[in-house]
Amino acid sequence: YLAKEGRTGVELYQPDKDRNSPERLNLLGDLRRAVDNRELRLHYQPKVGLGTGAVHGMEALLRWRHPVHGQLPPSEFIPLAEQSYLMRQLTEYVIEAALEQAARWWHSGLRVQVSVNISARDLLDSALPDQLEAGLAKLRLPPSAIQLEVTERILMGDQAYTHETIKALAVLGVPLSLDDFGTGYSSLIRLQRLAVSEVKIDASFVKRIAESDDDYRIVRSIVDLVRSLGLRSVAEGVESDDVAIRLTEMGCEMGQGWLFNEPMPPAEATVWLREHFESSPGIEYGYRSEVT
Numbered sequence: 138y139l140a141k142e143g144r145t146g147v148e149l150y151q152p153d154k155d156r157n158s159p160e161r162l163n164l165l166g167d168l169r170r171a172v173d174n175r176e177l178r179l180h181y182q183p184k185v186g187l188g189t190g191a192v193h194g195m196e197a198l199l200r201w202r203h204p205v206h207g208q209l210p211p212s213e214f215i216p217l218a219e220q221s222y223l224m225r226q227l228t229e230y231v232i233e234a235a236l237e238q239a240a241r242w243w244h245s246g247l248r249v250q251v252s253v254n255i256s257a258r259d260l261l262d263s264a265l266p267d268q269l270e271a272g273l274a275k276l277r278l279p280p281s282a283i284q285l286e287v288t289e290r291i292l293m294g295d296q297a298y299t300h301e302t303i304k305a306l307a308v309l310g311v312p313l314s315l316d317d318f319g320t321g322y323s324s325l326i327r328l329q330r331l332a333v334s335e336v337k338i339d340a341s342f343v344k345r346i347a348e349s350d351d352d353y354r355i356v357r358s359i360v361d362l363v364r365s366l367g368l369r370s371v372a373e374g375v376e377s378d379d380v381a382i383r384l385t386e387m388g389c390e391m392g393q394g395w396l397f398n399e400p401m402p403p404a405e406a407t408v409w410l411r412e413h414f415e416s417s418p419g420i421e422y423g424y425r426s427e428v429t
């Protein structure tokens with residue numbers, strides 16, 4: 138049983154001690170069936186304008202309601218999926234669901250950019266830009282109706298195939314967001330050469346800017362740098378007013394975090410959007426000029 142699972146599901150070797158443990162393999166098997174069993178859902182968390190409260194976008198975050206283990210956070214199953222071909226299937230599902238939600242919002246006048254997290258593996262595959270192009274066309278959405286969040290580590294890697302896919306996405310016109318910034322090893326100058334329009338500052342730096350002068354200075358210099366490159370900053374993990382006030386002082390454009398909202402299921406997210414959309418800076422993405 139173990140050998141069979143190992144062959145079919147996990148083909149990237151990582152010397153993790155317990156990676157072939159029965160628990161892991163069971164979970165991977167369960168995950169393989171989870172899409173068909175409709176156990177996976179997206180929740181949405183707003184990106185909010187600091188100081189304005191305007192809606193800048195909605196980030197899709199994957200949730201798994203496991204029949205036995207209950208609600209599992211992405212940290213429990215995404216890394217597992219990332220070591221197998223399953224990640225591509227999950228991303229395919231995530232993109233399809235997020236595009237459908239984006240279209241429902243878009244065509245009802247709630248023109249907000251929906252962002253999707255993608256993994257390194259997704260960029261190995263030139264089918265990703267093709268899937269996006271077909272999905273956008275089918276749903277009559279412009280490319281700026283969505284955004285892909287890519288982590289620093291992935292984007293800064295040297296693999297040629299990754300760059301091919303990123304180039305194809307840029308040609309398509311789908312914006313990229315650089316997620317978890319600060320945790321990896323980016324050469325900041327290289328940012329300019331990549332088709333990135335937004336930088337998300339990792340929560341681990343943002344959290345303590347109210348108490349730690351060091352963290353405050355780090356985040357402020359990231360915000361300054363991002364601005365000098367002509368990009369926008371999003372602070373992740375904003376949990377308190379103290380933090381939001383300091384970010385606003387620094388000129389950080391957007392924040393995301395429990396202070397504003399937890400990730401919400403689609404129906405709740407729609408209600409929230411309706412209430413907040415009036416103050417949205419839709420024009421920034423050209424939403425009002427692009428007709429459906």
Ligand code: C2E
Binds near residue numbers: 182210254394
């Ligand atoms: P991320 O993209 O950096 O997402 C931000 C995470 O911070 C989310 O965790 C969100 O729920 C959480 N968060 C939001 N506000 C706060 C706050 O005020 N304080 C703190 N401490 N956390 C906050 P979540 O949903 O558990 O997702 C974790 C990670 O899993 C994501 O990090 C992303 O890297 C990955 N992930 C989630 N959904 C997907 C997906 O559909 N595909 C892929 N490839 N990865 C995903």
Ligand code: MG
Binds near residue numbers: 286
């Ligand atoms: Mg993200």
Ligand code: MG
Binds near residue numbers: 317337339373
């Ligand atoms: Mg992040």
Ligand code: MG
Binds near residue numbers: 317339340373
């Ligand atoms: Mg993060």
